[in-house]
Amino acid sequence: MKARIAFMHGPRDLRIREVELPKLEPGQLLIKVGACGICGSDVECFEGKSAEGRYDLGPFTPGHEWSGQVVEAAPDVGDFKPGDKVTGDCVMACGHCRNCKEGLMPSACLEMRELGFMPNSPGAMGEYLILERRYTHKFPSDWNYFMGSWIENFSVGYWGIWGNGGYIDASDHAVVIGGGPIGISATIAASVSGANTIVIDPLPARRERALRYGADHALDPAAGDVAKMVRDVTDGRGATVLVECSGNDKGIASVFDIAGHSCRVGFVGHSIGRKVRAELGRVIWSNLRIVGSGGTRNFMVRTIRFLSRIKDKYDFDALNSHYLPFGELDKAMEIACKEKANAFKVMLTFD
Ligand SMILES: [Zn+2]
Ligand SMILES: [Zn+2]
Structure with missing residues (x-):
């Protein structure tokens, strides 16, 4: 054939x-x-x-x-x-x-x-x-193929939030760096848990979209001290869950400034082959728990189950x-x- x-x-x-x-x-x-x-x-x-x-x-x-x-x-x-x-x-x-x-x-x-x-x-x-x-x-036969094509993408953002060694709930301040397709997936995954969800992206259209897809706050990192902006919307606590979805050097470096004490940090955005300057000493004093995401193991079945519950609440076609x-x-x-x-x-x- x-x-x-x-x-x-x-x-x-x-x-x-x-x-x-x-x-x-x-x-x-x-x-x-x-x-x-x-x-x-x-x-x-x-x-x-x-x-x-x-x-x-x-x-x-x-x-x-x-x-x-x-x-x-x-x-x-x-x-x-x-x-x-x-x-x-x-x-x-x-x-x-x-x-x-x-x-x-x-x-x-x-x-x-x-x-x-x-x-x-x-x-x-x-x-x-x-x-x-x-x-x-x-995946369920009543989904269209475009929805089906979002599953792999969504699984990465979802993993960044949930595969990250644990849990997220309404007590968390979840920060998503980067409001692209993976970031919007992480945003949805964080916000349905009830967490205070904060998206950071320099593009206005991406910030506006993030607010429509569940973010409580959308911050422009170019507008000033982004770590202070995060503290301002987290009652001074800083992020308790953070997922880096941008793969951008500045975004990656800001992780170490934004993450609050004992924050669960997931790296999802690709930056392989580049060195990024960042204040790594904060990993020690903020007691950060950092994990990667290479090959989000055994997460597709769970992602399909998750999306089955929530997909009708969000306009995936509009993405x-x-x-x-x-x-x-x-x-x-x-x-x-x-x-x-x-x-x-x-x-x-x-x-
Ligand atoms: Zn991809
Ligand atoms: Zn093998």
């Missing part, structure tokens, strides 16, 4: 080709893609600014924020059937290497694959996708600023690259 699939060959070199799909191996599913969002990390790979997309190893198919419908299951797969609506993990651990056997996060896997970033793990910027059932997750057909992938990428301020989420649509 033939399908049109996109391949990233290098910076600004994304080509759609018709290819013959391989036959399914045991445990695999053939999935017809329904929608695929363009992530900031896809844009960075396209622009040649990130080492995450491994075109040095060969052309690869991007797209890790996707949803689709199972059209065929390998004979040994009994738990998925044609018609099931599904999405999937991005960071895929092998499950059998030494680090996987020790129970470490998927990012520790010695044979780690990353869907949509490597030639050995094609993503969803194509009409069809083949994926092992162990990395595939069903998709642009819809373009897959055939106009070049144009969609250009919009995502050039209009970073108003292209909140560019969605690729499929017939």
